[in-house]
Each structure stands twice: as structure tokens, then as C-alpha cells.
Amino acid sequence: MSNAPLLLTPGPLTTSERTRRAMLTDWGSWDRDFNQLTASLCEQLLGIVNGSATHQCVPLQGSGTFAVEAAIGTLVPRDGKVLVLVNGAYGQRLAKICQVLGREFSTFHTAEDQPTTAADVDQLLAADPSVTHVALIHCETSTGILNPLAEIAQVVARHGKRLIIDAMSSFGALPIDAAQVPFTALIAASGKCLEGVPGMGFVFAENAALAGAAGNSHSLAMDLHDQHQYMARTGQWRFTPPTHVVAALHEALRQYNEEGGLPTRHQRYADNCKALLEAMAGLGFKSFLPAEIQAPIIVTFHAPRDSRYQFKDFYERVKAKGYILYPGKLTQVETFRVGCIGCVGKGGMRAAVEAVAQVLHEMNVTEI
Numbered sequence: 001m002s003n004a005p006l007l008l009t010p011g012p013l014t015t016s017e018r019t020r021r022a023m024l025t026d027w028g029s030w031d032r033d034f035n036q037l038t039a040s041l042c043e044q045l046l047g048i049v050n051g052s053a054t055h056q057c058v059p060l061q062g063s064g065t066f067a068v069e070a071a072i073g074t075l076v077p078r079d080g081k082v083l084v085l086v087n088g089a090y091g092q093r094l095a096k097i098c099q100v101l102g103r104e105f106s107t108f109h110t111a112e113d114q115p116t117t118a119a120d121v122d123q124l125l126a127a128d129p130s131v132t133h134v135a136l137i138h139c140e141t142s143t144g145i146l147n148p149l150a151e152i153a154q155v156v157a158r159h160g161k162r163l164i165i166d167a168m169s170s171f172g173a174l175p176i177d178a179a180q181v182p183f184t185a186l187i188a189a190s191g192k193c194l195e196g197v198p199g200m201g202f203v204f205a206e207n208a209a210l211a212g213a214a215g216n217s218h219s220l221a222m223d224l225h226d227q228h229q230y231m232a233r234t235g236q237w238r239f240t241p242p243t244h245v246v247a248a249l250h251e252a253l254r255q256y257n258e259e260g261g262l263p264t265r266h267q268r269y270a271d272n273c274k275a276l277l278e279a280m281a282g283l284g285f286k287s288f289l290p291a292e293i294q295a296p297i298i299v300t301f302h303a304p305r306d307s308r309y310q311f312k313d314f315y316e317r318v319k320a321k322g323y324i325l326y327p328g329k330l331t332q333v334e335t336f337r338v339g340c341i342g343c344v345g346k347g348g349m350r351a352a353v354e355a356v357a358q359v360l361h362e363m364n365v366t367e368i
């Protein structure tokens, strides 16, 4: 079991053996014990964002994107208009979701190494009063850039607009307090910083917005209002629940709390990120983002300039030494990415960089 490679990828990621073992039990979806597991999960998740008084946690089967699509489809009325803030692939995906769902939208692009600023959002909202919702990626996983959520949330609230946050890769590791950061919806998933396995997303939906969302969704399966109503009434998921994923996430949350919750998780990832950056800099690698806007979630590195470097070969050789890296997602520059999240510590990060060093040597790559 421990011979499996370490996943240095932003989900699926490396989970603990204890979390994986929680999947050895089969659960009945009608069973009271399973329903209690779901209820306990939702309550704990809400606690992490301090949203128990203001929001509902609505879980949804599927990968993270399913939950993002469900949130837009349920919480943006059909005559709403979304301002989508884009500085990477996940922002582009949000815009694509609006397009596919037939919600009116506009996009605001900044470069992949430029956070959207609160001042940008202030101007955009002043210029277009028809916008009803603003959609933001907290940590844009395609580079690892951190967007200034708290400041943007204040501006959106001041304009009387609603904020939808894709916090998929930050939730559980970077602090977000619903009492300080006003939002209509915040979306995350099981298989990221909480270190569960992939298979379900969840949306923290503001009470009034969710209550008023009946009939917005074009989709039956992706209707969060319906999902919530049914769960509130019966304690059950509307359709077959991802039972093993729920059980694994519940067990992952136990470990999260035992370790010390969000501050400890944040610190471990920050330590991982620091160890990674230092060790890679020691080999001559340059990271794509400046430190001030680098979230401790995933790091983008410039690929070596050496003509003997090829990502595929590099990837396979590093994998053979026990570490799974992640390809780059930038169109203009050749890069690759290394995740700092998952059940791994700074020793694991340093060992991964040691494997990278050996592989560069094997490949005769000298010019970084």
C-alpha cells in the first residue's frame, strides 16, 4: 500500500491510510447511521466557514465542477447577469458554465500572474448596473495565484451584488469567515484540502438566496434547492449518495480536527510550499508567481530551457521514483506544477525535489 506514489497534484491527492480504510464499509442510503454521517458532515463543513447561522451546506454528487455548475444554475436567476473574474483556466470554466446554462455574463480578464483587485471590481460594478452576481476563483489552481477574496467581497456587498466563490482549492486550508466575508455561495469539494477522496462537492448557500431559488435550475439532478429541500425533509440524499466518499470525508475531517483544524492545515501546507520553493530554487528552478501572490496550494515552475528536457519523459522518470507531478496549464510559457496539498509533509516535498534532481541528472538536463 505504501508503495503507491505520492500524488503532488491538486486533487485527487494523497490521502491517509485511515481515510482510505473508512471506505471498507458499505452503507445503505436509507440507513439512519448513514444519514447521521451526512448531517454531521454538513454541520462540520459549515463550521469551518463559520456559516451555521447564515448559510446551508448543500452536498452534491460529482466532481467539483458539478457543484460549481449547480450553484450557478440554482442561485443565479434566469434573468440574472454574472460578472466573471478570470485569471486562469478555472475562471474561464466559470464563464463557460454561464454560457452553457444560458445565463447572461461578462468577463474581466487579468494576466495569469495578476490578481483581480477590489478596485477593478468597484469600477466594473459602477460601469454595469445590470450585473447581479460576481463570480470569483479564490485560489486559481491553474497557476496557484491567490485572489484577494476579502477585499473583493466587501466591494461586491457595498454595491448590493451577490458573490459566488469557487474556493475549491483553498477551502479548509485558507481562512474564510462567513461573518466577515459576505457571500451568496461558496463552493468546494471532498478531494482537495480536506484530504478526502474525490466524488462529491458542496455549496454553502446563503439562507435567503437558497430559499428564493426554487425553479431557477434548468436541471433536475443539479438543482441545489431541490437537493436541499429533500435532504431537510428526509435526511437523505435525493439520488444515490456517494456513500464511500461521504464516509471517507467524515473520517478525513476527524483527522483534520485532531491535527488542530484549519490553522494547522494551513501551516503544514505553507511549510510544504516553502520547503518546495527553497529546494527547487536550489536546483535553479524559477517559480512563475512572485511570493506575495503565491497561495500555499500548488506551485507553477518554469520548465528547464535545456533541449534535452521533455515533460513526458521527466514526468515518467519522477513517477518511477514515487512522485506524481502535474503538467502546466499555461498557454504562453512552458511550465509544470507541483501540489503542496494532501497527506504529505515538508520531508515528502524535499524527497520529491531530490527525485527531480536525480531525474535531471539522468536526462543530462543542465540548463534550468
Ligand SMILES: *Cc1c(COP(=O)(O)O)cnc(C)c1O
Pocket (backbone or CB within 6 Å): 010, 011, 063, 064, 065, 066, 068, 090, 137, 139, 140, 141, 166, 167, 168, 169, 189
Ligand atoms: C479542482 C478545482 C475545481 C473542480 O474541478 P473538478 O475537476 O471538477 O473536480 C474547480 N475549481 C478549482 C479552482 C479547482 O481547483
